[in-house]
Amino acid sequence: MSTALPFQEIAGQALNDEQTAYLQGLFSGLANRGLKFTDVQADPTGPRPATDEDLIFEERVKRDLHPLDAFDSFLEDAADNRAPAKENVFRYKWNGLFFLAPSSDAYMCRLRIPGGLVKSFQLRELAKISRDLTTGYIQITTRANFQLRNIEPHNAPALLSRIQSIGLSSRGAGADNIRNITCSPTAGIDPHELIDTLPLAQELGQYIIHHREFYDLPRKFNIAFDGGGLISSVEDTNDIGLRAVKIADGTEKIPAGVYFRVALGGATGHKSFAEDAGVLVKPGEIIKVTAALVRVFIANGNRTNRKKARLKHLLETWTLEQYIAEAEKLLGYELLKAPLDQQGQFSLEAKTLRTEVPHSHEGVFPQKQSGFNYVGVGIPVGQITPKQMNRVAELADLYGSGEVRLTVWQNLIIPNIPDTYVGTVRKALTKAGLFAEQSNIRSGFIACTGNSYCKFASSNTKGHALEFIKHLEKRVRLDQPINVHITGCPHSCAQHYMGDIGLLATKVKVQGESVEGYHVFIGGGFGRNRKVGRQVFTGLTSEQVKTTLETMFNIYLKRRIENESFQSFTNRHDLDALQGMFSNDE
Numbered sequence: 001m002s003t004a005l006p007f008q009e010i011a012g013q014a015l016n017d018e019q020t021a022y023l024q025g026l027f028s029g030l031a032n033r034g035l036k037f038t039d040v041q042a043d044p045t046g047p048r049p050a051t052d053e054d055l056i057f058e059e060r061v062k063r064d065l066h067p068l069d070a071f072d073s074f075l076e077d078a079a080d081n082r083a084p085a086k087e088n089v090f091r092y093k094w095n096g097l098f099f100l101a102p103s104s105d106a107y108m109c110r111l112r113i114p115g116g117l118v119k120s121f122q123l124r125e126l127a128k129i130s131r132d133l134t135t136g137y138i139q140i141t142t143r144a145n146f147q148l149r150n151i152e153p154h155n156a157p158a159l160l161s162r163i164q165s166i167g168l169s170s171r172g173a174g175a176d177n178i179r180n181i182t183c184s185p186t187a188g189i190d191p192h193e194l195i196d197t198l199p200l201a202q203e204l205g206q207y208i209i210h211h212r213e214f215y216d217l218p219r220k221f222n223i224a225f226d227g228g229g230l231i232s233s234v235e236d237t238n239d240i241g242l243r244a245v246k247i248a249d250g251t252e253k254i255p256a257g258v259y260f261r262v263a264l265g266g267a268t269g270h271k272s273f274a275e276d277a278g279v280l281v282k283p284g285e286i287i288k289v290t291a292a293l294v295r296v297f298i299a300n301g302n303r304t305n306r307k308k309a310r311l312k313h314l315l316e317t318w319t320l321e322q323y324i325a326e327a328e329k330l331l332g333y334e335l336l337k338a339p340l341d342q343q344g345q346f347s348l349e350a351k352t353l354r355t356e357v358p359h360s361h362e363g364v365f366p367q368k369q370s371g372f373n374y375v376g377v378g379i380p381v382g383q384i385t386p387k388q389m390n391r392v393a394e395l396a397d398l399y400g401s402g403e404v405r406l407t408v409w410q411n412l413i414i415p416n417i418p419d420t421y422v423g424t425v426r427k428a429l430t431k432a433g434l435f436a437e438q439s440n441i442r443s444g445f446i447a448c449t450g451n452s453y454c455k456f457a458s459s460n461t462k463g464h465a466l467e468f469i470k471h472l473e474k475r476v477r478l479d480q481p482i483n484v485h486i487t488g489c490p491h492s493c494a495q496h497y498m499g500d501i502g503l504l505a506t507k508v509k510v511q512g513e514s515v516e517g518y519h520v521f522i523g524g525g526f527g528r529n530r531k532v533g534r535q536v537f538t539g540l541t542s543e544q545v546k547t548t549l550e551t552m553f554n555i556y557l558k559r560r561i562e563n564e565s566f567q568s569f570t571n572r573h574d575l576d577a578l579q580g581m582f583s584n585d586e
Contacts, residue, residue: 054304058176061087067094067175068215074156081154094177094215096170097156100149103455107151109159110173114181114205115198116144116406118168120393123404125166127386127393133159137453138389140382142446142494143180143222144406145173149453172208176217178294181205182233183225185361185407189415190229191368194244195258195283197225197233204287214294218301219309222266223290228352230360234408234526237266237495239311240293241274242286248350254336260286261338261346264293264323265315269492271532272312277320278339289335292327300326358481359443361409363436364422374405374415375425378435380469381447381462382410391432399425410446440478442469444500447486448493451505451516457488459505459516464542471546476553482566484549486518497532498524500566501552508539517541520548522578523570531571536578548582555581 055063070091077084084092089099098108118126126146130136135150151159163170172178184190187198204223208214222238228245235241241263250256259280266274281289300318302309315323328334338346357365362376377392384392392412396404401416417425426436435442445468448454450461465486485499496502502524508517517540524533540548559581560569570578 056304056306058090058306059303061090062176062216065091066216067091068171068212071095078153078155078157081152083153090175093174094172095160096173097151097160098174100453100455103451103453104150105152106149107153107156108147108149108453109151109156109163109170110141111146111148111163112169112171112173112180112205113145113406115183115187115201116180116185117198117202118146118404118406120396120402120404122166122168123389123393123396125162126168127389129159129162130386130389133162136386138384138386139449140379140384140406140410140412141180142382142408142410142448144182144185144408145180146406147449169209172215174220176219178208178214178217178221178223181208181223181225182238182408184227184229184231184233185405185413186229186231186365186367186374186415187227189367189369189372189374190227190231191366193227193229193368194246195227197227197244200225200283200286204290207287207291211291213298217294217298218303219306221294221297221311223294225260230357230365231407232527234495234498235266236263236274236526236530237268237498238263238274239266239297240264240290241266242281242290245280245346245352246350247280247348249348251348254280254338254348258283259336262289262293264320265312267310267312268495268497268532269490270310270312271497273526273530273532275315275320276340276344277324278337279324279335280338281335289327289331292330293323295330296323296326358440359409359438361407361411361413362443363438364417364426367415369416371419372415373417373419373422374413375417375422375429375436376407376438377412377414377429378437378439378443379411380442381445381465383462388432388434391428392434395425395428409443438481439473440481441472441476444481444483445469445486446483446494446499448488450488454488456491457505458507459488459518459542461486461488461494461503461505464516464545467542468546468549472549472553475550476557478553478557480563480565482553482556485524496521496524498526498530499533500524500570501549502533503545506539508541510541515541518545520545522552523567525567529565529567531567534575536575536582551584552582 096110130138130148133155134148137149139147181201181204183197183201188196223240224233224235224238226233226235226243235243242260245261246258247256262277262279263274264277297311340346362378364373364375366373396402396414399417399421400414405413429436445465447461447465451457483500485494485496486503487494487496488505496504502521503518506517507514520537521533522536525531556566556569
C-alpha cells in the first residue's frame with residue numbers, strides 16, 4: 001500500500017512518477033520509525049510570517065527601546081556633548097533631531113507645523129534660537145516646515161525646550177513617522193477654494209500627538225489636504241492625498257456638497273503618484289477615515305525590507321479595493337463608493353473652480369475677504385536668515401494679522417494685507433533681500449538641502465540652484481514659468497521627477513577626478529499635468545548643466561507652438577530628438 005504524500009508538486013511543478021515513488025518510499029521509511037508529517041502544509045514553499053529574526057536593523061532598534069523612551073540617553077549624550085550611538089542616531093529622529101555626521105558633529109532639527117501656519121512671535125523666537133544655538137542657517141522645506149541646522153549636542157535639550165515653549169514641536173518629524181501634515185497654504189482666505197483645510201490639518205496633527213501607535217510606522221508617511229484653491233498642495237505626491245471636490249447635483253446616495261476624494265500610494269521619488277481609491281469622504285469624517293487608512297499601513301507594511309516599506313510597495317501587492325476594505329473593517333462601516341471613469345472623471349463632480357495662475361505662491365493676490373490680499377514672499381531655495389525672519393514677523397504684525405503661512409514651494413505667505421499697504425510691504429521685502437513678485441525662472445526653482453548638511457547628497461544643490469538662477473536670469477526671458485527641481489540623492493526630497501526639469505545629483509569623472517554633477521530629467525508634472533519626468537542627459541557637471549539649461553530654455557522658446565508649455569513641448573518629442581535639440585543651440 002503506497003503512502004499518501006503531503007504535497008503533489010515542488011516549486012509549482014507536478015511530481016513525476018519517479019519522484020513520487022522515491023518520496024513515497026522515504027515517507028514510508030520515516031513513518032516506520034514513528035515520525036509523522038501531519039503538520040506539513042499543502043504548499044510548503046508559500047510565504048511565512050515575519051519573525052523577529054527577519055526584522056531589519058531599524059525595526060529591531062524600535063523593539064529594543066521605543067524611540068520616544070530614549071530621552072534619558074539623549075540627555076546623557078547632551079551632558080557630555082558627545083555623538084549618539086548608531087542606534088540612538090535613529091531613535092533621536094523621533095524628537096526631530098538628525099545627527100549630521102560625517103558632514104558635521106551636530107544635529108539638524110526639523111519642526112512639525114501642521115498646515116504650515118506660524119505666528120509672528122514664533123518666528124521671532126525661532127530666529128533668536130537660530131542665533132543663540134545654531135550657525136544661523138534656517139531652511140523652509142518642501143513640506144511647509146522649518147529646519148534649523150548645526151546644533152551641538154550640548155545645546156540640543158535647550159533647543160527642544162525653547163521650541164516647545166512657543167507652542168511648536170519637533171516630535172515625530174523624522175524616520176518612521178507621519179511627517180508634517182500639509183494643506184493649501186491659503187486655506188481660509190482663497191476665493192477659489194471649496195473648503196478651508198487648515199483646521200483639518202491641525203486637527204489631524206493633534207490626533208497623531210495623542211496616539212502613540214502613530215509613532216511606529218514601517219516607514220515615513222506623508223499626508224496632504226487640498227481644498228481646491230489657487231495654490232496646489234501637490235497632494236498626489238503623498239502617501240495619502242485628500243482632494244476637495246464639489247458634488248453640485250447630488251443623488252439620494254450621494255447628496256450635494258463638498259467631499260474629499262482619497263488617493264493612496266504617492267511617492268514621486270519612486271516614480272509614483274497617488275492613485276484615486278474610488279471613495280468620497282465627508283469633511284466631518286475625514287480625520288477618522290485617514291486614521292484608519294494609516295492603521296492599515298501600520299499593520300501590514302513591510303518591516304523586513306527598508307527599500308520596500310512605503311505604502312506604494314504594499315499597494316504593489318494589494319489592490320486599492322482591498323486596502324479600502326481593510327480600512328472599512330476598522331471603521332465599522334462602508335465608505336461612499338465613487339469610482340472614476342476611464343477618463344479619470346466622476347460624473348457628479350462639479351468642474352473645478354481652480355484657475356491656472358503661474359506660481360500663485362509668489363506675488364500679490366486678492367483674498368476672499370474684500371480689500372485684503374496675501375503676499376507670496378520668494379525665499380531663494382528656501383534659505384532665510386534670522387534677520388529676514390524678524391523682518392517678516394514685523395511686517396506681519398504691522399500690516400497683516402500677525403501670522404505667516406509656509407508653502408511646499410519653500411517660501412512663505414503673509415496674509416491679510418489691506419490694499420493700501422501692499423506697496424509698502426513689497427518695498428520692505430525687497431529691501432530685506434526677499435521679493436514679492438512672480439518670476440518665471442526664479443520662482444520655479446526648488447532645491448533640497450544638498451551635501452553641505454546632508455550625508456546622502458552628492459552635490460551642493462542649493463548653491464548650484466542660486467548659480468543657475470543668476471545665470472539664466474541674465475540670459476533668458478521666459479513668458480511662462482518653468483519649474484526646476486534639484487535633488488541631491490535618490491531619496492528625492494525636492495521631487496525631481498515632477499519638475500518640468502529635474503536634476504538628480506551624481507558624481508562625474510573629469511580627467512580622472514570626481515566632481516559634482518547631475519542627471520537631467522524633463523517633462524514631469526503634477527495635478528492635472530501629472531507625469532514622471534524622463535531622463536534626457538546622464539552625468540553632466542554642474543557647469544555643463546548651467547549652459548544646458550540655457551540651451552533648453554532657448555530651444556523651447558524658438559521651437560514651441562504658440563503659448564505651448566515647456567512640459568507639452570518636451571512631451572511631444574522623443575528623447576533622441578530632445579537630446580539632439582538640447583545639445584545644439586541653433
